[in-house]
Amino acid sequence: MGEQEVDIREAIRQALDEEMERDKAVLIIGEEVAEYNGAYKITKGLLNKWGPERVCDTPISENAFTGMGIGAAMTGLRPVVEFMSFNFSFVAADQIISNAAKMFYMSGGRFNVPIVFRGPNGSAAQVSCQHSHCVESLYGNIPGLIILSPSNAYDAKGLLKTAIRNPNPVLFLENELVYGKKMMIPTEEYLIEIGKANIISEGSDITLVAYSRMIDMCQEAVKELAKQNIKVEFIDVRSIKPLDIATISKSVRKTNKCVIVEEGHSYAGICSEIGFQIMEHCFDFLDAPIERITQKETPMPYSKLLEKETLPTKEKIIAAVHKALNR
Numbered sequence: 001m002g003e004q005e006v007d008i009r010e011a012i013r014q015a016l017d018e019e020m021e022r023d024k025a026v027l028i029i030g031e032e033v034a035e036y037n038g039a040y041k042i043t044k045g046l047l048n049k050w051g052p053e054r055v056c057d058t059p060i061s062e063n064a065f066t067g068m069g070i071g072a073a074m075t076g077l078r079p080v081v082e083f084m085s086f087n088f089s090f091v092a093a094d095q096i097i098s099n100a101a102k103m104f105y106m107s108g109g110r111f112n113v114p115i116v117f118r119g120p121n122g123s124a125a126q127v128s129c130q131h132s133h134c135v136e137s138l139y140g141n142i143p144g145l146i147i148l149s150p151s152n153a154y155d156a157k158g159l160l161k162t163a164i165r166n167p168n169p170v171l172f173l174e175n176e177l178v179y180g181k182k183m184m185i186p187t188e189e190y191l192i193e194i195g196k197a198n199i200i201s202e203g204s205d206i207t208l209v210a211y212s213r214m215i216d217m218c219q220e221a222v223k224e225l226a227k228q229n230i231k232v233e234f235i236d237v238r239s240i241k242p243l244d245i246a247t248i249s250k251s252v253r254k255t256n257k258c259v260i261v262e263e264g265h266s267y268a269g270i271c272s273e274i275g276f277q278i279m280e281h282c283f284d285f286l287d288a289p290i291e292r293i294t295q296k297e298t299p300m301p302y303s304k305l306l307e308k309e310t311l312p313t314k315e316k317i318i319a320a321v322h323k324a325l326n327r
Contacts, residue, residue: 002187009179011153012042012118015160016080018189023078026164027054029065030082039084040120040179066092066117070100072170078164083119086135086173097206100169101144113165118160120171121149121310122263126307129299134264139171140273142243146194147240149173151215154185155237155238158192166194173240175213197244199251203231206321207251209274211237216314218261221317224279230321239315242272248274249281256287257324261312266294290319 006014020026026035028043034057038046047055062083069079083089089096101111123132137147146168149164150156156174163170200215201222210218215236222232233251236245252258258278260271271292278290298311 001200004185004187005182005184006153007180007182008150008153008156008174009040009042009314011157011185012151012160012174013046015157015164016043017046017049019078019161019164020046020054020292023164024298025076025238027056027072027077027078028080028082029056029058029069031058031065031084033057033062033082036140038082041178042065042082042179062088062092065093066095067099069115070095070103070113071167073100073113074103074111077116078116080116080118083117085131086119086171087122087131087133089117089119089135089267096139096145096169097142101142103170105144113169114167114225115161116160117170118172119174120176120179120308122175123300123307123311124176126302126304127300128302132300134262134295135171135263136173136240137273138268143148144169145241147238148194148238149212150238151178151212151236152181153183155192155198157185157215157235158190158301159194159238161189162191162194167189170302173212177278178213181216192238195239195242195244196246198236198238200234200236201232203233205231205253205255206257206259206324207233207235207248207255208259208261208317208321209235209237209248211240211270214261214263217312217314218317221321224314224318225321232321237270237274243274243277243279245274245277248278252278252282253285256285258286258290259293259317259320259324263295263312263319265297266292267297269294286325288324291324293317293320 034047
């Protein structure tokens, strides 16, 4: 099997291109996806290759083009809808929540909605609170939605290809700060199963669980902890809903301690859900309370210093591990 070095941006572009080649029902819609090659250049070159009927620029109206995508999905197409920021999906929340997520149920199984909503989620660098919200806990409360959040190029390509083929609505959450992150991936086609976490490193002292951009921050913490002879079992959730609680629980039963990290807020967040499920499955195995590191309970500040203060950091993660280990 051959390999190629690509960044996350190129991995997503390859996934879109390959699925458009494979299935004529796949199309891309969103703001600046065509003539401008995408706000983050994800769709570079796809308009020239596939034409304006399959790579379609839309007006600045998320509510309208999200509804258009849902209708197209109901009639047999497989739209990939790009949000320039998932914060802008709030304008289309009624379409996503009331139509995309519920149509299969409301129609008694007559209408599938095979649609992917993709784009950057969470904070970037000083883009303030209206461009920095993490949406996964909000949409995670809606039955009918699949939520994926890759942290590297391999997962981004394999998961997006699987998402496009799925008969249900999928939220594919990226992060613009890691679009340039490179790694070697296969040149041959591959898929990644939805609902399967990835064990990045095995360890015996404590389980560390995270996803998306927090993976990079946690990896820095894991390296520092290794110098202190602390062996961390590190898990990338990557599939937020459905959640691979089996893999997480198996790890916690081995290490007996757990720290969970997310970029979103603590109240009713993803850490809250994972932590409660660990308690349900692993209560008798826990030797210490579960620790969590999240964004502070405030809208994202614009100030660079305050932005760093409110977000998880390597130092906060290491301190949480020490607390769980009672060191």
